[in-house]
Amino acid sequence: METAPFPFDPADFFAALPAGHGRRLGIRYGAHGADWCQLVLPWREDLVGDPARGVIASGPIVALLDMATSVAVWMKRGGFLPHATLDLRVDYLRPATPRREVIGRGECYRVTRSVAFVRGIAHDGDPDDPVAHVAGTFMFTGVPA
């Protein structure tokens, strides 16, 4: 029998985010629904990966999508339950526009007994012109296989 999830509000979670990588990147809450979550990554000088053009590095975008899809799993499962990212695949569709914040939207579209399947996009203003696409899986920890 699975442990009952404890209630989880992503807005509160990000408002009270302790020191760590997410807070260092400046990632904040955007919006959420029953099986999705949207987070925001600000443009910052110290996140740049291409100084000549001011384009943000791809690493923070992976971190953003990792967190957005992770929260989407908690939404889908009805609360905070322990899990670990098993894999993520990110396609970089185009460079993010310099000085514009990046929005990451993650969706959990399928949950099995031990694995959650997620997908999502990152965009910088227009969801129909995304900068990146993600697909990945999370495995539930603390659950017998």
Place this chain on the structure above:
Amino acid sequence: MTLPPYADLLGITLESSDGAPVLAMPFGADVIGRPGFVHGGALAGLLEMAAIVALKHALESEGRADTRIKPINVTVDFMRGGREKVTRAQGHVSRLGTRIANVETIAWQDDRERPVAAARMNFLLAGS
């Protein structure tokens, strides 16, 4: 080789080795995910940076240092939790073509044979 601002945020330093340089990322508040563990995003960032460093190293040794590189995609496998210690990563260019490069990267802590994460990246290469 100069690293971008994002590599400084992660605290990455380069260590020379046979082949591509090894990247070292210390554990600290800036890379924590859940308590006591390295954030998956920081691990992915380290792996990507190691792939870029390996690719630039390979391009330099072919006299193509001016080539511009653009990431096409990355696939990251998370194998173990990264604990409160230094994480190292090294990339290996499995194929360096004229337009495409394929790079494999692993990240480890105590034992290179027990990786914490690994990534494959594909890059588009553009002449300067």
